[in-house]
Amino acid sequence: MNIVEMRNINKSFPGVKALSNISFSVKPGEVHVLLGENGAGKSTLMKVLSGVYHPDSGSIVLNGVEHSKLNPRLSREGGISIIYQELSVVNWLDIRENIFMGRMQSKKLGPVSTIDYAKLNQDTKKLLKQVNLDKYEPNKMASELSISEKQMLEIAKAISFDAKCIVMDEPTSSLTESEVKKLFEIIRDLKSKGIGIVFISHKLSEIKEIGDRISILKDGNYVGTWNVSDLSEEDMVRLMVGRELEKSYQEGHGSFGEVVFEVKNLSRKDGKVRDFHMQVRKGEIVGLSGLVGAGRSEAMEAIFGAVPKTSGEILLEGKRLTIHTPYDALKNGIGLVTENRRETGFFQNFSNKRNISIASLLKKSKFGGVCGLIQEKNEKEMAEKAKLDLQIKWAGDAQLTKNLSGGNQQKVILGKWISAGVKVLIFDEPTKGIDVGTKSEIYKMMRRLAENGIIVIVVSSEMPELLAVCDRIMVMAEGKVRGEFDITEATEEKLAMLATGNGG
Secondary structure, eight states: OEEEEEEEEEEEEEEEEEEEEEEEEEEEOOEEEEEEESSSHHHHHHHHHHHHOOEEEEEEEETTTTSSSOOOOHHHHTTTEHHHHHHSOOOOSSSSHHHHOOOOOOOOOOEEEEOOHHHHHHHHHHHHHTTTOOOOOTTBBBSOOOOHHHHHHHHHHHHHHHOOOEEESSTTTTTHHHHHHHHHHHHHHHHHTTEEEEEEEEEEHHHHHHHSSSEEEEEEEEEEEGGGGGGHHHHHHHHHHHSSSOOOOOOTTTTOOOOEEEEEEETTTTTTSOEEEEEEEOOEEEEOOOOOOHHHHHHHHHHTTTSSSSEEEEEETTTEOOOOHHHHHHHHTTTEEOOOIIIIIIITTTTTHHHHHHHHHHOOOTTTTTBOOOOHHHHHHHHHHHHHHOOOOSSSSSSSGGSOOOOHHHHHHHHHHTTTOEEEEEESTHHHHHHHHHHHHHHHHHHHHTTTTTTEEEESSSSHHHHHOOOOEEETTTTTTEEEEEETTOOOOHHHHTTTTTTT
């Protein structure tokens, strides 16, 4: 018997048919991959399963019990637990409080009820052992855990609800290769205990490694379900986006102009970046490769003025720039597409048109952004141009950006910097949590920007991404540049060897 069976689910929002007659099931002890472009309906379907949304029609069967709709309590009681891409760990609580929040065990001391910490610690230790976090005491603060450890903490919390089906939404998007291996070990252990996993990811190689079955959605419609072993990565792309995708975006490689952007001897006080140097020629896309903690993002933060630098020069078109804050960077024509788009990429309470126009408005403002005017007409014009140029899918320019899919949120952020007329655009993990079709669109946009004279710098942990889009790749380790490769000679092996100190 299936743990989960969703039958003919339909769901519409004003002006949008989000799900059209979707059926989906999960067997005990299987990893069922849910694949589709951003906006295909994956998150909506899972929100129906979790009881956040009610379907317009259709039914959901949990462990043999049929429901026309669920609420979060019924879903949880039916054995469903969802781990969202934006983790819900509360940093100011400890591990045990995060796991048992709202349901702490209590005991009676005379007429008074108090938390039973002995039982709480005992239960927490059992759960931590299942997710390989037993090196920590239950009272350790969650703020002290790494991203991957917080992911394991979320899994421990899911298990504590006696979950029969755990939904994992982009669980590897912030994990290193070794951390992914640990996660997959835990997933295989959960499978062996009969727990079903819904695995949402855009990383096709991981799907091939961990998945058993795969269901593909496109534009709210059901494409089909297959055994993962029966599909190649190329098959998955074709079924998901309906076309073959380019594998290289280095058009006219080698015909670059003079050096336009230069960074000399850049260092940070915390030592995370030391004597960083970079030159970028007109029309060229330069990538930064390296292991986690190598100093790539940290160098870009210092260039952007997000953290202070202790030394170094930044030159654009031969002019030395004075940058102490992101506002200085914006005024000087530098933009940064940050790694964490939800926290630092856009304003959660702003509409699409406001998020797109905000950088342009700030750039024109005076006295550090204190004085300036918002013009409704200009905002709408900028938003409409960005929508057309970047093919952004939204319900309207007044819609809140936070309600868009991840790929469309990234396009709004990109539209913000383009509207501000930046001369240098830094992309930090630009396609994190984004489907392959939207990735292709972003890569093409990067190339168009470079061809139009904008300096494009790409920081990425995905070596295939750097090899596909960059003309030259610099490799960092321990805060320093260790070497670089022209794209004609770069390989994953060479990049990895240099990043680990074994090449060069």
